Amino acid sequence: MNRVFFLGPQRFRPTLVATLDRIGVEGTVAAITAGWQEREQEVGELQDHIHRELINLRLYERAEEVFAEDAELRDAVHERQQWLREEQSLYRRRLAHTLNAAREVMTLDGRDRFVREHRQAAIRAVRTLDRQHLTRVRRIHAEFEERMKPSRRPAVAAQREQLQEVIGAASAVAIAGGHVAVLLNRLRLFGFAQLLADRVVVAWSAGAMALTGRVILFHDRPPQGAGDAEVLDAGLGLVDGIIALPHARRRLDLDDPVRVALMARRFSPDLPALLDVGSEFVYDGSWRPGESARKLSRRGGVVEFKHS
Amino acid sequence: MSSVLDRFLDQTPGGETIDAFLSGRTFPILEGDRVTFVFRGRADAVNLRHWIFGLPSSQPFERVDGTDLWRLTLDLPECSRVEYKIEHIEGENRQWLMDPLNDRVAHDPFGANSVCYGRGYKTPPWVLPDEEARPGAMEQFRVISKVYRDRREIGVYLPARYRKRRRYPLLVVHDGHDYLRFADLRRVLDNLIHRLEIPPMIVALTTSPDRLTEYGADPRQADFLADELIPAMNARYPLIDRPEARMLMGASFGAVAALSAAWLRQGVYGGLLLQSGSFAFSDIGKHGRGPALDPVARFVNAFREDPGHPCDKVFVSCGIYESLIYENRSLVPVLQGAQMELRYVEARDGHNWENWRDRLREALSWLSPGPLWMVYE
Incomplete structure (x- = not known):
């Protein structure tokens, strides 16, 4: 069984080393920083922080090497990404209307049966749309896997063999944040759902998002648009039952009970976990609170997450 | 009461x-x-x-x-x-x-x-110092200009965590040094990039020794930008060398310079930010704004006659307390007719640098959206 730790952002108050110390990780830590893209190699601060040997798995660079070697796969990945973008764009158009309706009904006064039923129906409509989108996204991935069988292609298989060896020798895998789609695509390309099985994994920000069953993009106050949280993709699914919300205090309007309640109910029964600075959530078959573990409540506030 | x-x-x-x-x-x-x-x-x-x-x-x-x-x-x-x-x-x-x-x-x-x-006005938070925002760097270099037959000092803003291996969009700013001094441009760029609201970008800051002439729809400015400044920037910096990753902006006469340069050299720029442009024009008779604006009015009249397609996206802003509001409002239907994606914004402010500063977030994040939705560091 996996032991997985989700942490808050690490830039200003890193807590990774405290987690590694506490859980008894003494050996090498394999690091994934592919979300940093062209800065992937700049792991100096991370290395200094953890006081342990660190091996950078270089997934961003490895993927570039694979694409340079296997043009057919590269083109197929580009085509898949194009399909995914188109699907996301169509979903987003419908989502805007469905979410607006849900927000409007949720702001209505009244606890009578009619208002309650309409509220539930409006949220159900959003959940249905999310589910349909995720089904289509999964289908795009499944068709790609079926057609290209990336794990059997020599360029991928060779990299994957090396990665398996390094990860097998490491005491833990640390996955940093960054660009969540870039990170997730690399993890998927190299089969990390299997490579991380039964490993100790510590992840933060986009790293945490990529390991869940659903990757949710969110920002309540963007400079453009309504700030409609959206399902991007199925994550690796290494852990389930959680929605990872990094930088929640900065990205969410936690003082708006309608937005908070809608977010919590929309993704229920998953735990809407606030991954702010200093927070920690622990998974060992089920989710347990670590330091400063808080979540969104269905009533529209922020509450401490307690193990049930 | x-x-x-x-x-x-x-x-x-x-x-x-x-x-x-x-x-x-x-x-x-x-x-x-x-x-x-x-x-x-x-x-x-x-x-x-x-x-x-x-x-x-x-x-x-x-x-x-x-x-x-x-x-x-x-x-x-x-x-x-x-x-x-x-x-x-x-x-x-x-x-x-x-x-x-x-x-x-x-x-x-x-x-x-x-x-x-007035009631409800607040200095935008993204204008204020943010200790979490990594600062960009400033450089200076010189372009020997055949167009102007002199040397032009160009200020360059490089975003925090600038890497030569990466490719960046380019923003060219007329009166760039005034934008730095009076509209806090450097801090605004640092903050918007830190907030992921705009992508890390390289910004070229130009200044004219005779802006009323050179920025007044002078074709030399269009040539200087397209034939001298942009090639020089491409030679020195890792830029995305495509129109959609190239923006031009300015305020007042600087906005005239930006629009006329994009109109004269269509296909060079992807986006324009025009703030309180001095877009004098006349439907009949005189434009009434003095002889300095005669060349501008000739350009705007020609533009209104045949706008072509200067770029794909244009953001126009103007204060409703400036007399130029008439000219800017009049430009809107012309730009819409030119098949450009247009965003037009008015503010209860005047012809001044803080008005232009306060519009930068909305304008730049619309012209060049950052990776806000995708990046969680």
Whole structure:
């Protein structure tokens, strides 16, 4: 069984080393920083922080090497990404209307049966749309896997063999944040759902998002648009039952009970976990609170997450 | 309803109580949508000098009987921001002063003005220092210009965590050094990039020794940018060398320069940011804005006749307290007709740098959206 730790952002108050110390990780830590893209190699601060040997798995660079070697796969990945973008764009158009309706009904006064039923129906409509989108996204991935069988292609298989060896020798895998789609695509390309099985994994920000069953993009106050949280993709699914919300205090309007309640109910029964600075959530078959573990409540506030 | 000042004056105050009233209070006095300017001192007359188009540019204060206190109350709509000075007249002496009771000051190339905020106006948070934002760096280099037959100093902003291996979009800013000094451009870029609201970008800051000529729809400026500055930038920096990753901006005459350069060299730029452009034009007869704008009016008239397709996206902003609001509003249907994606924004502000600063977030994040939705660090 996996032991997985989700942490808050690490830039200003890193807590990774405290987690590694506490859980008894003494050996090498394999690091994934592919979300940093062209800065992937700049792991100096991370290395200094953890006081342990660190091996950078270089997934961003490895993927570039694979694409340079296997043009057919590269083109197929580009085509898949194009399909995914188109699907996301169509979903987003419908989502805007469905979410607006849900927000409007949720702001209505009244606890009578009619208002309650309409509220539930409006949220159900959003959940249905999310589910349909995720089904289509999964289908795009499944068709790609079926057609290209990336794990059997020599360029991928060779990299994957090396990665398996390094990860097998490491005491833990640390996955940093960054660009969540870039990170997730690399993890998927190299089969990390299997490579991380039964490993100790510590992840933060986009790293945490990529390991869940659903990757949710969110920002309540963007400079453009309504700030409609959206399902991007199925994550690796290494852990389930959680929605990872990094930088929640900065990205969410936690003082708006309608937005908070809608977010919590929309993704229920998953735990809407606030991954702010200093927070920690622990998974060992089920989710347990670590330091400063808080979540969104269905009533529209922020509450401490307690193990049930 | 009587104002704070009226209630105070009902008590027939003397010198010491006036001192007490003035200390520890913010001036001008804002009460709802009304603002009261106050001046204290010996004078024959006191006037408010402001740049709100639509109101008389000089508004007389009224002396409070038996005191050296002067007052003027005006309506000020929500979210307004007004720059002003106080004209003090005594005998033959006539002086324009900063408001001695008001610490809020805005600077521009001509000096400084006092500033009055209407209800609801707040300096945007992304303008203020943010200790979490990584600072970009500034460089300077020189372009030897055959077009202008001289040397041009170009300021360059490089974003935080700049890497030569990466490719960046380019923003070219007319009056770039004034944008740095008076519109906090460097800090705004640092903050918007840190917030992921715009992508890390390289910014070229140009300055003209004769802007009324060169920025006044002078074809040499279009040539200088397209044939000299952009190639020089491409040679020095890792830029995405495509029109959609290249933007041009400016305010006032700088906006004229930006639009005319994009019009004369279509296909070079992907986005334009035009702030309070001096887009003088005439449907018949004279444009009425003086001879300096004759070349501008010739250009705008030609543009209105045949706008072509200068770029794909254009953001236009103007203050409703500037006389140029007429010209800018008139430009909107022309730009819409040119099959460009257009965003047009008005603000209750005047022809000044802080108005232009306050629009930068909306404008730049629309022209060049950052990776906000995708990056979680």
